[in-house]
Amino acid sequence: MSPQAPPAQSPFNPELHRVERVLCFAAHPDDIDFGAAGTIAAWTAAGVAVSYCIMTDGDAGGFDPAHRAEIIALRNVEQERAAALVGVTDIHYLHERDGFLEPNHLVMYEVVRLIREIRPDVVLSMHPERDWNRIQKSHPDHLAVGEAVTRAIYPAAENPFAYPELAESGLQAYKVPWLWLYAGPEERENHFVDVTEHVDSKLAAIHVHVSQHPDAAAMETVVRDAMRLNAQRAGFHDGVSAESFHVVAINGPGTIAGF
Numbered sequence: 001m002s003p004q005a006p007p008a009q010s011p012f013n014p015e016l017h018r019v020e021r022v023l024c025f026a027a028h029p030d031d032i033d034f035g036a037a038g039t040i041a042a043w044t045a046a047g048v049a050v051s052y053c054i055m056t057d058g059d060a061g062g063f064d065p066a067h068r069a070e071i072i073a074l075r076n077v078e079q080e081r082a083a084a085l086v087g088v089t090d091i092h093y094l095h096e097r098d099g100f101l102e103p104n105h106l107v108m109y110e111v112v113r114l115i116r117e118i119r120p121d122v123v124l125s126m127h128p129e130r131d132w133n134r135i136q137k138s139h140p141d142h143l144a145v146g147e148a149v150t151r152a153i154y155p156a157a158e159n160p161f162a163y164p165e166l167a168e169s170g171l172q173a174y175k176v177p178w179l180w181l182y183a184g185p186e187e188r189e190n191h192f193v194d195v196t197e198h199v200d201s202k203l204a205a206i207h208v209h210v211s212q213h214p215d216a217a218a219m220e221t222v223v224r225d226a227m228r229l230n231a232q233r234a235g236f237h238d239g240v241s242a243e244s245f246h247v248v249a250i251n252g253p254g255t256i257a258g259f
Contacts, residue, residue, distance in 0.1 A: 007233060010191035011249045012178060019043065019178075022050045023120040025111070025149050027101060027141035028058040029079035030209040034223070035182035036124060037086050037202040038195025039243050044087025045198075051090040051118055052083055055107065055145055060098035062211045074211055082205035086198075101141040103148035109163055111152035116171035123176050125149040127184025127246060137183045146181060153179055153250055175251040184246050191247040192234035199227065199241050 022043055026032045032040070032052060040050050058075040067074060076093070083091055094110050101107070115123065128146030130138040153176045156162040160173040167173065180191070195202065203220055206213075213219050227241035234242055249255075 007192070008190040010247045012180075012191055012247045017121075017178070019048055019121045021118060021120040022048055022122045022124060023053065023114060023118045024050065024124040025053045025055065025126065025145050027055050027126060027139065027145045028061060028098060029054055029075040030058075030061075030082070030206065030212055031126065031142070031183070032124075033082050033086075033202065033205040033209065035126070036180075036243055036245075037082075037205045038198040038227070038241070039193045039245075040088060041086040041198035041201040042193065042195060049090075050088045051092065051114075051120075052079075052088055053092040053094065053111070053114055054079060055094045055148075056096045056098040056101055056141055057093070058098050063214050064211070067211055071211065075209075078209045078211060082208040085205045085208065086201050099141060101144040101148075103144050103151060107144075107148045108152045108156060109166075111149055112156045112163055113166055113171060115152065115157045115176060116166060116174045119174050120176065122178045122180055123149060123153060124180045124182065124245075127181040127188065129184050129188065131183075131185045133186065142183055146184070150179070158251070175255075177249070177251050179248040179250050181246040181248065182243070186233075186244075188246040189233075189244040191245045192230055192236070192242045193245070194231070194236060194240055195227065195243050196239070196241045199224070 024032050044050055057072045059072050062071050080091060092114060126142040126145040128143055128150055130143060158173050158175040160167055207216060230242040230244045231240040236242060
């Protein structure tokens with residue numbers, strides 16, 4: 001078997017590229033915690049302002065039929081508690097139906113509205129590409145989040161003539177510097193964050209979503225193993241845990257409008 005190719009080099013250098021505001025998008029409550037809670041905890045510990053946008057209510061999630069009538073309220077409470085554990089209190093909900101999310105203009109409008117309102121240095125989103133090696137990462141709602149956010153970032157968020165009612169309300173066009181994608185194919189990943197100091201916070205946040213974990217111990221083992229494997233793929237030394245991303249530079253010194 002041929003050795004695995006090393007990950008592509010990330011265009012993002014934390015020593016050069018300042019991050020003060022981050023806007024994170026997810027399909028369901030708990031997606032962000034699985035995908036990026038360690039990185040988010042590191043950001044908030046450093047004083048970065050992080051906001052969440054959860055696109056669906058997660059109403060098709062869970063395992064206990066007794067929870068159906070209260071599942072939306074339950075999952076909102078779980079997400080708010082989990083977010084607080086990693087330093088996030090600003091949470092937005094689009095209230096789309098779980099399993100029915102589409103990257104349409106109603107959703108894109110809301111994404112553009114939030115981007116122009118928050119004006120983040122980094123937009124963090126689920127990946128729009130399917131992972132054929134682990135199909136569970138690629139729930140249709142996950143893919144829809146990635147597609148809607150990517151379409152919204154370019155060109156709509158930075159086009160002053162897209163959704164003109166937003167500009168009329170005072171939300172002017174904004175060029176997003178960075179897009180960080182999570183829950184995508186490994187071969188796309190090019191950026192790894194050492195989250196060793198924040199593993200406990202990440203796992204605590206995940207454990208809050210009790211409605212989603214029929215076997216919490218097995219879940220924790222899988223998450224710990226995945227973070228250690230990420231660190232190995234990144235070439236970090238033994239004992240490190242890492243989260244992985246596909247980082248895309250959207251606007252920078254070499255960007256030419258329209259190209």
